[in-house]
Amino acid sequence: MNSPAFRLPRPWFIRLASAWAAAAWLLACSAAQAESLRVAGNFPADHSSSVAMEKFKQDVEKASNGELRVDIFAAMKLGSAKDNVDQVSSGSIFMTWIPPAYLSSSIPELSALSIPFAFADRQAAFRVVDGKVGTTLAGKFAAKGLVLLGFMELGPRQLTNNKRPIRSLADLKGLKVRLQPDEIHMATFRALGADPVAIDIKELYGALESGAVEAQENPFAVIRQRNFDKVQKYLSNTSHFFDFILLLANKRAFDGLRPEQQKIVREAAANAVYAQRVTAAAEDIGAIVELANRGMAFEPVRPSLRADFRRATQGVVDSVRQKAGAQLVDAVLNPGGP
Template identity: 35%
Template sequence: MMKKNRFINLALVSVIAFALIGCGSTAATKPADTAGSDSAKKPSVTVKLSSTSSKGGAMYEGAMKFKELVEERSKGDIAVQVFPDGQLAKDLAAIDAHKTGAIHLSLPSTAMAQIDPKFGVFDIPFLFKDAAAVTKFAHGEMWTKEFQPLFEQYGMYGLGFWENGFRHITNNKRPINVPEDLKGIKIRVPESKLRVAMFKEFGANPSTSDFSEVFTALQQGVFDGQENPFVQIEAGRFAEIQKYLSLTNHTYTPAYLVASKVWFDKLKPEQQEILKKAAVDAGDFTREYGAKVEGELLAKFKAAGMTVNTADVAAFQDKTGPVIDLLKESIDPAFVDKVVKTAKE
């Protein structure tokens, strides 16, 4: 059934993509502002970048920076159209569409763990101690030699290790200071077996859904709370409908700029190099952006009326052992240990 659904999603995405090519953008699939392109030269390549992130999110802002860098460095030869808010496709459908080149680029995050369990290591609680450790990992050999080659098995190239951010918990029931405070709380988590297992271990009642559906689900009481980085809390407008914000830093979630292999291989080498370099530089931008806006957003959330508390991180760390053991049941334990060691260096 899953394969059948994936096939249907891929077919729908292909129809949308080709309709866009033939008819131009519609109101439902209007790309982000294309200002900044070199209008004096008609591009030979137009890139469609799909993202589920909204304006203000690190992934969205990174996508716009990527667009700026590519169009500037290619001198107008390459144009980038950014489609936010899942307008073209949700993460898994976009990944399927990469197999045919119906979508050129996308920005999956936690969804990659459904494609290959090795990406589940980034759901390990408290894997990275701070932003500096993340940046070091993003430019290190573990990423370039162990993770980037994984994408090719699934018809993609992994171009960049981007920011999604350290995650925190919001809810409408009570402040979360220790794991026991999560007991009975219906919390939305992304599609990740490990994230579900982690919050069950903490005592919550976790369920999965796509990010684009979270605001409505919280508004309707389907969920009591959710967990996301500051930039995604802002992009999702969760401060409008959530009373409590608990600072936990429980997981760092990367995003990945990925390209359709069948499409990317048709580009000229110089075009490929421009996209590769811009992907790395835009990834650095997303981390800088996240650090810059974190303090501003926290002040904004407080001003919006959210009650903010700092959780007892040690109490949460005491509950993470079984989660890592669960991960090692589906991934080579030596690989897990190597990632943990690299992240701590």
């Protein structure tokens, strides 16, 4: 008679390995089910907008219980700003965060946000984009297959140069200044007597260093972050434009999300926008102090000179009315109007 079969218990390390294998399988299944949202931008990883997008990633992944996975590509890892616009338009990436200048040629109504000297301060600027102007622009983006998820702050743009302090309109005459590729921006500096040229931000430091251009304009925080103080001497708080950062998603991909997922993305974007605005305002104030401490010669713009700037660029405002529409321009310049 055969003795009953006797089975030794599996050693603990075999049982543990089996448990790990099961956990890994479940994790792999979860990852396979998770939808990946690729998000790309041209700002450095430590810029306030890029930091805010990391918050966006965390909020989306947490609120969706891992159903949505967000992959952030900052610092031009997936190409230039123009590349990112093309990628989100085609749907090869889900979302980008980008200045309006790179979209103004395809959405002319965006030019209304580029009216020179339009906003007294950031609060005035945000009242405009958070109101009916922002709603109108969202409709224009939707018609182009894009979802507008919010406006971050890039900030008031300031002028730096290597030639002289800016104390009058005459000091701008012939000044070769780098600008973003925006028709209204270029027209504004031509009206001020300067010689504007569009150069990609990644090439700007070298252009300033070599003398290919004599001047540039950016928010204080960007000037500090990109160390333009090493290749520029004079700093002026011209605040000629207030610039935003648009959060844009591919509409087809966004509409493909379930309603509850769309809500998660919208809420995470709103939280990222709020956090970034608070950080950007603080950084803007700190940057001007640091730039002065680094040795830049700061030349404040007098109210009388600012009035001269406005008079010189009135023709640009008229051209924006023709391009973007008088009603939209009036809503920007008089947000409290009828």
